[in-house]
Amino acid sequence: MTGDPAQPFDLSVVVPTFNEAGNIRELLRRIGAAVTTAGLTAEVIFADDSTDHTCQVVEDAARSSPLPVVLHHRAVATGGLGGAVVEGIARSTAPWIVVIDADLQHPPELVPELVARGASAGAELVVASRYVAGGSRAGLADGYRVLVSGASTALTKSLFPQALRGLTDPMSGFFAIRREAVDRAATGEAGLQPLGYKILLELAVRCRPRRIAEVPYAFGERHAGESKSTVREGLRFLRHLVTLRTADPRARAAVFGLIGLSGFVPNLALLWLLDGPGGLHYAPAEIIANQAGLLWNFVLVDSLLYRLRRSHRRRSVRLLTFAAVGNADLVARLPLAALIIAWGGLAPVPATAISMAVVFAGRFLLVDRWLYRRTRTRRAPAPVPVPAETPLPDPAGG
Numbered sequence: 456m457t458g459d460p461a462q463p464f465d466l467s468v469v470v471p472t473f474n475e476a477g478n479i480r481e482l483l484r485r486i487g488a489a490v491t492t493a494g495l496t497a498e499v500i501f502a503d504d505s506t507d508h509t510c511q512v513v514e515d516a517a518r519s520s521p522l523p524v525v526l527h528h529r530a531v532a533t534g535g536l537g538g539a540v541v542e543g544i545a546r547s548t549a550p551w552i553v554v555i556d557a558d559l560q561h562p563p564e565l566v567p568e569l570v571a572r573g574a575s576a577g578a579e580l581v582v583a584s585r586y587v588a589g590g591s592r593a594g595l596a597d598g599y600r601v602l603v604s605g606a607s608t609a610l611t612k613s614l615f616p617q618a619l620r621g622l623t624d625p626m627s628g629f630f631a632i633r634r635e636a637v638d639r640a641a642t643g644e645a646g647l648q649p650l651g652y653k654i655l656l657e658l659a660v661r662c663r664p665r666r667i668a669e670v671p672y673a674f675g676e677r678h679a680g681e682s683k684s685t686v687r688e689g690l691r692f693l694r695h696l697v698t699l700r701t702a703d704p705r706a707r708a709a710v711f712g713l714i715g716l717s718g719f720v721p722n723l724a725l726l727w728l729l730d731g732p733g734g735l736h737y738a739p740a741e742i743i744a745n746q747a748g749l750l751w752n753f754v755l756v757d758s759l760l761y762r763l764r765r766s767h768r769r770r771s772v773r774l775l776t777f778a779a780v781g782n783a784d785l786v787a788r789l790p791l792a793a794l795i796i797a798w799g800g801l802a803p804v805p806a807t808a809i810s811m812a813v814v815f816a817g818r819f820l821l822v823d824r825w826l827y828r829r830t831r832t833r834r835a836p837a838p839v840p841v842p843a844e845t846p847l848p849d850p851a852g853g
Contacts, residue, residue: 463496463548463549464496464497464498464548464549465495465496465497465549465550465551465570466490466495466496466497466549466550466551466552466553466566466570466631467497467498467499467500467544467547467548467549467551467552467553468486468490468497468498468499468500468522468553468554468555468566469500469502469540469543469544469547469552469553469554469555470482470499470500470501470502470543470554470555470556470557471502471503471504471536471537471539471540471543471554471556471557471654472501472502472503472504472505472509472513472539472557473503473504473505473506473509473532473536473539474505474506474507474509475505475509475557475558476505476507476508476509476511476512478557478558478559479501479509479512479513479516479557480512480516481559482557482559482563483499483516483517483520483522483524485559485562485563485564486499486522486555486563486566487520487521487522488521488564489563489564489565489566489567490522490566490567491521492567493567493571495567495570497522497549497566498522498523498524498525498547498548498549499520499522499523499524499525500524500525500527500543500546500547501513501524501525501526501527501543501557502527502529502539502540502542502543502546503526503527503528503529503539504528504529504532504535504536504539505528510526510528513526514526525546527542527543527546529542536654537653537654537657540554540654541654544637547634549634550633550634551570551573551631551632551633551634552631552632552633552634552637553566553569553570553630553631554628554629554630554631554632554654554655555628555629556628556629560674561583561628561629561672561674562672562673565583565629565670565672566631568670569581569583569629569630569631569670570631572668572670573631573633573668576666576668577666578664578665578666578667578668579632579633579635579636579662579664579665579666579667580630580631580632580633580636580658580659580662580664580666580667580668581630581631581632581667581668581669581670582622582624582627582629582630582655582667582668582669582670583624583627583629583630583669583670583671583672584622584623584624584627584669584670584671584672585624585627585671585672585673585674586608586623586624587623587624587669587670587671588671589671590624590671590672590673590674591672591673591674607626608624608625608626610696611625611626611656611696612625614696615656615659615660618659618660618663619659619660621667621669622659622667622669623669624669625653625655625656625659626653626655626656627655628653628654628655629672630655630658632658632662632664633664636658636662636663636664636665637658637662639662639663640658640661640662640663656696694758694759694762697710697759697760697762698762698763704823707760707819707823708819708823710759710760711756711760711819711822711823712815712819714752714755714756714759714760715752715815717751717752717755718748718749718751718752719748720748720751721744721747721748721750721751722744722745722747722748722751723744724747725743725744725747726740726741726744729743729744745781745782745785746778749777749778749781749782750774750778752777752781753773753774753777753778756777756822757770757773757774757777761822761827764827764828764829765827767828768826773826773827776826777822777826780818780821780822780826781818783818784814784815784818787810787814787817788807788810788811788814789810791810791813791814792806792807792809792810793806795809795810
């Protein structure tokens, strides 16, 4: 494969890094050997969030690398490793983008094969899979990680059966994707909104690649450093699943309703405490208990369902507005039910059910379209040049 004269590289290799100093030299050596042997031209882009001396090692290793190297150190690690990948992609120039971890658990020798497979299959996304025939997950450290990996894969595929159809390893961090697919998501309504280190899921769901292919690989042992798979990253992954799954308004409405139902637990618990012997009268007790349910609902709605739509209002304003809308629900439901009974001739039970549905729809629309209205997606920043004291090789390998 030869590069287009207007396009200096056949592929851009994006490497997100966080304290990977011990792996950089070997990674660059093996990527360079694989790409050169395949007769391809490539650039390597490090999107770095490190707190150690990884940047210095990248700068030093770039001087002897057969491939041009770009280093982008992020002052703020927005979106975790997934955010680093998106910023690395924004700095890439080639028609194919390959994402690979720096720990050498992904074999760099497979980079040219991913691109070749995409070209031959007409695929926009090619994933290195541990689960397709010929693949292996032997590099997972222990039974716990094997269990977590398998459960995460099963959960993800069950939540996105259409978007991930034909993809056996949606949790893979090693893949190649065409720039056209990334551009579709980046210019769409939601844009790319990564959270954590499972960027493939974000790209597969939001980019909707027209065809997916897979290449088997053996997940190897970590070369140096420590694993980034922590409990914190696991929680961020679950939040990311909720965000992706609720991108559709119908799904948001369903989750909004489930959260509302869950609010009955603190509501009834507090009502039981306040309305006991020697306690408050039922009416004030119910009003206070309803606030507990509303607070519960707000915490879940604000932190999970609308996590990415909170920036344009202060938290106190969001809370007070949400509480006002929730309390108006009670005020509106009874007269609405009475009107339905009087004008529609319905019995109290179906009239109440209809009033609850109407009020719920109104409350959801107010919260979804006004309180948490979508704001313009922030685009990736312009490339940040490497400091002048960091000499990088030119595209000719000088």
